[in-house]
Amino acid sequence: MxxxxxxxxxxxxxxCALVVTVGLARFAFTPLLPPMxxxxxxxxxxxxxxxxxxxxxxxxxxxxxxWIESPVWRRRLYVWALPLALGIxxxxxxxxxxxxxALSRYVGGLCGAAGMLLGSGLVQxxxxxxxxxxxLGLYFxxxxxxxxxSAVGAMGMGALSxxxxxxxxxxxxxxxxxxxxxxxxxxxxxxxxxxAEAGVVPARRWMALMLAAYFCxxxxxxxxxxxxxxxxxxxxxxxxxxxxxxxxxxMAATPAVFIWDRIARRLGDVQALLLAFAVQIVGVLLPALSxxxxxxxxxxxxxxxxxxxxxxxxxxxxxRHSPANPxxxxxxxxxxxxxxxxxxxxxxxxxxxxxxxFDAALWLTAGVLALGMAAxxxxxxxxxx
Numbered sequence: 608m609x610x611x612x613x614x615x616x617x618x619x620x621x622x623c624a625l626v627v628t629v630g631l632a633r634f635a636f637t638p639l640l641p642p643m644x645x646x647x648x649x650x651x652x653x654x655x656x657x658x659x660x661x662x663x664x665x666x667x668x669x670x671x672x673x674w675i676e677s678p679v680w681r682r683r684l685y686v687w688a689l690p691l692a693l694g695i696x697x698x699x700x701x702x703x704x705x706x707x708x709a710l711s712r713y714v715g716g717l718c719g720a721a722g723m724l725l726g727s728g729l730v731q732x733x734x735x736x737x738x739x740x741x742x743l744g745l746y747f748x749x750x751x752x753x754x755x756x757s758a759v760g761a762m763g764m765g766a767l768s769x770x771x772x773x774x775x776x777x778x779x780x781x782x783x784x785x786x787x788x789x790x791x792x793x794x795x796x797x798x799x800x801x802x803a804e805a806g807v808v809p810a811r812r813w814m815a816l817m818l819a820a821y822f823c824x825x826x827x828x829x830x831x832x833x834x835x836x837x838x839x840x841x842x843x844x845x846x847x848x849x850x851x852x853x854x855x856x857x858m859a860a861t862p863a864v865f866i867w868d869r870i871a872r873r874l875g876d877v878q879a880l881l882l883a884f885a886v887q888i889v890g891v892l893l894p895a896l897s898x899x900x901x902x903x904x905x906x907x908x909x910x911x912x913x914x915x916x917x918x919x920x921x922x923x924x925x926x927r928h929s930p931a932n933p934x935x936x937x938x939x940x941x942x943x944x945x946x947x948x949x950x951x952x953x954x955x956x957x958x959x960x961x962x963x964x965f966d967a968a969l970w971l972t973a974g975v976l977a978l979g980m981a982a983x984x985x986x987x988x989x990x991x992x
Contacts, residue, residue, distance in 0.1 A: 612792055614739045620792030621730040622749040623785040624689060628722030630753015631782045632692035632715040633661055635775070636699075638761035638853050642771040647703050655956025657705075657712045659949045662829060664716020666945030671717075672724040673938030678797045681725050686793055688721035689786050697779035700772035722749075724941070733794040747864050750915055754857030756781065762854070813989055814936070816982045817925055818943045820880070823979025824917045825947030827887055830955055830972045831856070831910040852907040859911030867916030876924045877986050880917060884980045887913040888973045895969040918944075947975075 636658070643649040649657075675681055695711040695718065702708075730746050760781055764774045871879035890909025893902040925936045955968040 612733075612794070614734060614737060616788075616792040617730055617733050617794050618745050620789045620794075621726055621746045622752060623787075624685075624726050624789035624793070625722050625746070625749025626753040626756055626785045627782045627789060628688050628692045628718040628726070629750060630756050631696055631778050631785075632718045633665075634754050635696060635757045635760070635778045636661070636712070636715075638757055639699075639771060639774055642765070642774065646771045649708075650956075651959045652953070652956035653705060655952035655954075655959075657708055658829065658952035660709050661712040661716045661719075662945050662948030662952075664713035665720050666716070666942060666949065667713075668717040668720025669724060669938055669941040669945060672720055673941075682729060682794070682796050685721050685725040685729060686790075688718040688725075689789055689793075692718040692722075693779050693782045693786060696782060697776055700775035700779075724938075729794045729797065732797045736797070747915060747919060748861055751857045751859070751861030751863070751911070754860060754911070755854055756785075756857075758851075758854035758857055762851070810989070813928070813986060814925075814939075816985045816989075817921065818940060820884075820979045820982040820986070821921055821940045822943040822947045823975050823982065824884070824914075824921065825944035826951045826975045827884075827891060827972055827979075828914045828917075828944075829948040829951045830968065831891070831907075831914070852904055855904055855907045856911035859908045860915045863912045863916045864919050866912070867920055870916075871920055876920055877983055880920050880924075881980055881983050883913045883917050883920070884976055884983065887917070888976045888980075891969055891973045891976065895966045 640649070640654050644651070644654065671684070672681070675684070691714065695714045698711045699708060727746055757778070760778055761774060764777050769777065867879060867883060870882065874882070886909055890906040890913065893906035893909070896902065921940065922937050925940055928936070951972075955965075955972075958968045958971070959965055
């Protein structure tokens, strides 16, 4: 590793790390869910359960990230997550046993937390110490890029008529290409953090409303993240078009963080969040209202354009309201987000198996997002600090 890294190296390494730890270790499951159902006997309910197990791993990783204060261990866990993410991606191809798949999805969630929480902190800390602007908007490009890589990879390997197991192995090889720069340009061990001085903490009611809103956001996120491809494939005459929808999600998510930052500067943070929730509701309901390919693809675009904006705006807002210990406040939000991500896929899978359609689950998801908007409206009604 170079003794003196440049800002572009740290950022590019972080972007590649997100592709490996989140884009492949987690999101490759979404475009590969239909071939696993067709070829490996995976049911819709079990697919939802696996997604819930993945988010249980993510929530465990969030707890661990919030608990560990040693900068040495935070970086060590982040570095370990890079090769581990490739290993558990390859593990998915080694068996048709549900227990093996569950182990892979759980550890994949841990790796995702390392990339999202530990990685963002390491990259931002390095940029600040180097006197650079903490451009984490660039860092989170890795989320959209990871989705796009998983979609293009599934489309390409599907065109080659590779089976589900071979496609998991292919993703592990693709991930190796991204792990090399992520490993070479990983940020060094940061110095021990100074003890935070006592500062303003958010009001209990304000924080409770933000936790409720972020729980609802997590519900909306995971339903689309897990079932976008399957929803498209389920529509009449749309078989084989699911990967295109997932590609559009990634393409829409990549620039979204910059767009929502601009909207927030113009409207305000909470108002921008309300707009993002409303747009995501439209995207969720489009496939339920129309069986056309255009509706399914537009819904995917609207989902991709909103989910990362909701995450970045919410975490930044809560961090600013907790100047004494922003990491602790963000960890609490992440746990609320993760709780929804554990419950929603399993419930959705059962609903789809019982009804044979995603429509009821999509309407439920829209209702949950509407409750999130109500919580945000409550935030606006609170007196200013």
